[in-house]
Amino acid sequence: MTTTLEPILRKHPFFDGLTDADYALITGCAKNVRFRKGETLAREGDSADQFFLIREGRVSLDFPAPHGGRVRIQTLDAGEVAGYSWLMPPFVWQFDVVAVTDVRALEMNGGCLRGKCDEDPRLGYTLMQRFSQLMADRLAGTRLQLLDLYGAREESGYSAHE
Amino acid sequence: MSDLSPSPALPFPLQTVAPWKPEPWVIAERKEETAGVFTFFLEPRDGCAPMTFLPGQFNMLYSFGTGESAISHSGDAERSDGRLVHTIRRVGNVTNSLARLREGETLGVRGPFGTAWPMEEMRGRDLVFVAGGIGLAPLRPAIYHALNHRGDYGRITILAGARNPAEVLYPDELDEWGALEGVEVHVTVDRATDTWTRNVGVVTRLIPRAGFSKDNAAALICGPEIMMRYTVAELVKRGVTHDHIHVTMERNMKCAVALCGHCQLGSEFLCKDGPVYSFDRIRFWFEQREC
Numbered sequence A: 001m002t003t004t005l006e007p008i009l010r011k012h013p014f015f016d017g018l019t020d021a022d023y024a025l026i027t028g029c030a031k032n033v034r035f036r037k038g039e040t041l042a043r044e045g046d047s048a049d050q051f052f053l054i055r056e057g058r059v060s061l062d063f064p065a066p067h068g069g070r071v072r073i074q075t076l077d078a079g080e081v082a083g084y085s086w087l088m089p090p091f092v093w094q095f096d097v098v099a100v101t102d103v104r105a106l107e108m109n110g111g112c113l114r115g116k117c118d119e120d121p122r123l124g125y126t127l128m129q130r131f132s133q134l135m136a137d138r139l140a141g142t143r144l145q146l147l148d149l150y151g152a153r154e155e156s157g158y159s160a161h162e
Numbered sequence B: 001m002s003d004l005s006p007s008p009a010l011p012f013p014l015q016t017v018a019p020w021k022p023e024p025w026v027i028a029e030r031k032e033e034t035a036g037v038f039t040f041f042l043e044p045r046d047g048c049a050p051m052t053f054l055p056g057q058f059n060m061l062y063s064f065g066t067g068e069s070a071i072s073h074s075g076d077a078e079r080s081d082g083r084l085v086h087t088i089r090r091v092g093n094v095t096n097s098l099a100r101l102r103e104g105e106t107l108g109v110r111g112p113f114g115t116a117w118p119m120e121e122m123r124g125r126d127l128v129f130v131a132g133g134i135g136l137a138p139l140r141p142a143i144y145h146a147l148n149h150r151g152d153y154g155r156i157t158i159l160a161g162a163r164n165p166a167e168v169l170y171p172d173e174l175d176e177w178g179a180l181e182g183v184e185v186h187v188t189v190d191r192a193t194d195t196w197t198r199n200v201g202v203v204t205r206l207i208p209r210a211g212f213s214k215d216n217a218a219a220l221i222c223g224p225e226i227m228m229r230y231t232v233a234e235l236v237k238r239g240v241t242h243d244h245i246h247v248t249m250e251r252n253m254k255c256a257v258a259l260c261g262h263c264q265l266g267s268e269f270l271c272k273d274g275p276v277y278s279f280d281r282i283r284f285w286f287e288q289r290e291c
Helices: A006-011 A020-027 A110-119 A121-146 A152-156 B093-099 B133-148 B171-178 B203-209 B225-237 B279-286
Strands: A030-035 A040-042 A050-056 A059-064 A070-076 A096-099 A103-109 B023-034 B037-044 B058-063 B067-072 B084-089 B106-113 B126-132 B156-162 B183-189 B217-222 B245-248 B276-278
Touching: A006 A020, A006 A030, A020 A110, A020 A121, A040 A050, A070 A121, A103 A110, A110 A121, A121 B203, A121 B225, B037 B106, B058 B084, B058 B093, B067 B084, B067 B093, B067 B106, B084 B093, B084 B133, B126 B133, B126 B203, B126 B225, B133 B156, B133 B171, B133 B217, B156 B171, B156 B203, B171 B183, B183 B203, B203 B225, B217 B225, B225 B245, B225 B279, B245 B279, B276 B279
Parallel strands: B126 B156, B126 B217, B156 B183, B217 B245
Antiparallel strands: A030 A103, A040 A096, A050 A103, A059 A070, A059 A096, B023 B037, B023 B106, B037 B084, B058 B067, B058 B106, B245 B276
């Protein structure tokens, strides 16, 4: 028996509100995947032929630290999306994506989806808007992280004022 | 424009009889929390009256010979042993001087001062606590109150952000609270290594995934002002209205009785009119860019 992933795709918040035709079009690019805790979903420098819609569990975006080891930049939970390098040349992963817990996800084939977007620019524009919003949110979050909000400048903030 | 009407009266008559006079309190216990952050458990010296306070209020702690600093209450206002609890971060001369005090030593206490979290007004609502860094300390009395009166509130969500895993404040209590029915706790840090399995990212990113009712939630926020601003924006995206968002604006308190003007923000004396404000009341001044 053949089952379609369309109902699962429809439930994911990132693709919420697409048209029936859109769902039908992109479902063919989706694959159901599972990862065990500690497994790597994608590796920095590898070809970014896909992205992941997280359904269950948590993944992290890790990056090599300047003096060895790995820095965990961000974690993503159910309902979130890992990966946008599939959209832009050179189509290369910028981070490692690692399963922090057991993970269930939909893996979307980037080449397949780019093809659909080329055929249907309206769908392409819709996806571009969503990924632009995703990138803007991530950039805003990263800027706040860079501010070192909870660092030494708290003396003009709260709780202890002199 | 700002609301220039007179500040509302405090919901309780808790201003001290002699607000200028520090009373001697003894450090009964001292606990190291994280690097540079410690907690005093204070008991009144013989003959001194015990103190009552409401969640959100602060005291002026006086390190003799150095000076005073405004420190929020961080203990349970209903605790039966009469101890005052203050969690303090070393940031300047006074708090560094306080940090040198050991158990058995005495410090001066004036207070309590300022407005409280509107716990009565928020009855029946889901509560969303959003804390950044040491901002969890001024929120803790309100969390205790909500847990002590569990039937009065809906779902409780606690979102706590910290710089890194070692600087998460009250980690054991966060775990205890998260294990309670109807209480959801999410902790996130800005920086971590790959051994940290909880959230990484700014605390505002936790808001979309928190399980509160947008139509019936009230939020209490304490942290750096820029963090509070982004938190308010995320809460509004989730449907929480400004009148149900409360922030604490504690800066540069000196006299604590609205005379010296050190804490003045526009028309507001934060030590008396605040530090706890409903966001719709403080919004105008909150959004002004400082020179």
